Amino acid sequence: MLTRLQYRLFISIPPLLVLGYFIAKIYPQTTCPSLILWNLECAMCGGTRSYLAFHNLNWSVALTLNPFLFFTLLSAWILGIFGFVSPHSVKVNRGLKRLCLTFLSHPLIITFVIISLLILQGIIRLLR
Secondary structure (H helix, E strand, O other), X not given: OOOHHHHHHHHOHHHHHHHHHHHHHHOOOOOOHHHHHHOOOOOOOOHHHHHHHHHOOOHHHHHHHOHHHHHHHHHHHHHHHHHHHHHHOHHHXXXXXXXXXXXXXXXXXXXXXXXXXXXXXXXXXXHO
């Protein structure tokens, strides 16, 4: 079984994503500082627009604007939904428990993977 803290972590993901959506809708769109200073897109350029397009279910636009954010949001929503289902399904609960033990117990590896993916996305954007 998931611990109480792990369960709360998973069920808090969807409300936080919805809150982020409303903040992104209210927050005025600005130009990325890397575009202003160097005329180059950074790894997170298009992130806000991708976030809004993802939550408006315009996934093709979200994917083209920022693929890293698209897959991060997709994964977060899947984990959040599994978090809501986990008390009712032994298989889902066991899978989330294994995920917690494997990945969340190694924050340095997760940080390295995320930074590596962002650098890779930045390099790909520079080559376009």
